[in-house]
Amino acid sequence: MLSTVTNLVRGALMGIAEVIPGVSGGTVALIVGLYQTLINAIANMVLALRQLVGIGTGKPSVRASAATFRALPWRTLIPVAIGMVVALVVGARFLEPLLEEHPVRMRALFFGLVLAGVYVPAHMVIRTSPGAWRVKDLAIGAVAAVFLFWLTGLPPGNIADPNPLVIVLAAAVAICALVLPGVSGSFLLLSIGMYETTISAVNERDFGYIALFGFGAVVGLGSFVTLLRWLLAHRARVTLVIITGLMVGSLRALWPWQTDDRDLLAPAGDVPMVLLLFAAGIVAVVGLILIERRLGISEEEEAETAKQ
Structure with missing residues (x-):
């Protein structure tokens, strides 16, 4: 029961993040220890669909596809998904004003x-070989930070x-931020x-717009997450370094005075508040x-759960 409630809250936090310009759902997934689980689960969903239609797997196989779906960590994914959907709908209504x-x-x-969330990927870099951040890592992270700093400065x-x-193309690009911290x-x-248009569509229950956006999101997520999973498996250190840099660069979008x-503007007004x-x-x-550490939920344990 505690695990279900925890995952509902985790999903809700990610859903709220997706409503807020400048905050990434992937960032929250990292903070709450769900990142690797979600990457693996989404990649396996894509694999199951490919098995079902026979894309890149020889011939279609309902049995193989069903086995892949059954192996997904549904006890984690279902409450997370419920929490995200509820938070998206409620957040769009209350956070916008x-x-x-x-x-x-x-x-x-x-x-x-x-x-504060930058600590998570930065610490994950240290846990990979050869350990502490090197000059090369700092340079790569700085490039990623400067790029996103520039991107978030565009009007x-x-x-x-x-x-x-x-709508489809915008959704395909924007949904990648769900699994890419910092973006x-x-x-x-x-x-x-298209932010105001999309928020209005959610608030007004424009199901035609939502369906098109959902289709684009599925296409974009399915394409991007497979690449990201490979990078985390084979190029984990440099990927985490880039993620750290992206999170640092994204802070420009959240500078209070702009x-x-x-x-960007200098601090003014009610600075103490x-x-x-x-x-x-x-x-x-x-x-x-x-809390994650207290509950004994680590990224490694989540990854192991995703493999079972």
């Missing part, structure tokens, strides 16, 4: 969350009435001008990490 009415304070809170676009192909799907949608065109919320974000992440 908070982000509009209190943008500085909300960004300060999330800045603290992501800054937002505006597409009020996208055609179906644009926010909501922020990407905001950059290309214009609508994403120009902003600093308090910033600290609260850090404390929240530290608390999550300590």
Whole structure:
């Protein structure tokens, strides 16, 4: 029962992150110890679909596909999925006005969350051979950070009435942020001008738009997660270094003081409250990490569960 509740909360935290521009669901998955499990599970789902239709596996096999599906860690995935869906729907309704009415304070809170979350992939790098961060690692991480710093500085676009192909393509790109820490799907949608349209579609139950977005998400996720799984299996250290850099670079999007065109400003206004919320974000992440350790749930254990 405790495990189910924990996974519901984990999923809810990831769902909330996907609503907030600048915060990545992948970042939250790392923090709460679900990252490797989700990567393996999604990759295995893709494999099962390929087995079902015979793509790259010889001939179609319902038996092989069913066996792959049955082997997935459903006790973890189902409550996580439920938590995510509920949080997405509720978050779209309640977080949107908070982000509009209190943008500085909300960004300060999330800045603290992501800054503290950088510890997770950075520490995972140390756990891989040859251990401590090297000059080469720092250089690669810096390049990744600078790239995302530049990307998150681009002014937002505006597409009020996208055609179906644009919806599918935008979803395919944005959904990759679900499994790539540091890159926010909501922020990407905001950059290309489709964030408000997508949030409105969710709030207004525009099932046509949602279906197209869902199709694009499935295509994008299925294509990207297989590559990411291979990288984590064969190039784990450099992949984690890049993820760390992306998370650091993404902090630009969450700097509390900025214009609508994403120009950075100096601190102003109610600075003490902003600093308090910033600290609260850090404390929240530290608390999550300590809870995961207290419950004995580690990334390695999650990975082992995903293989069973």
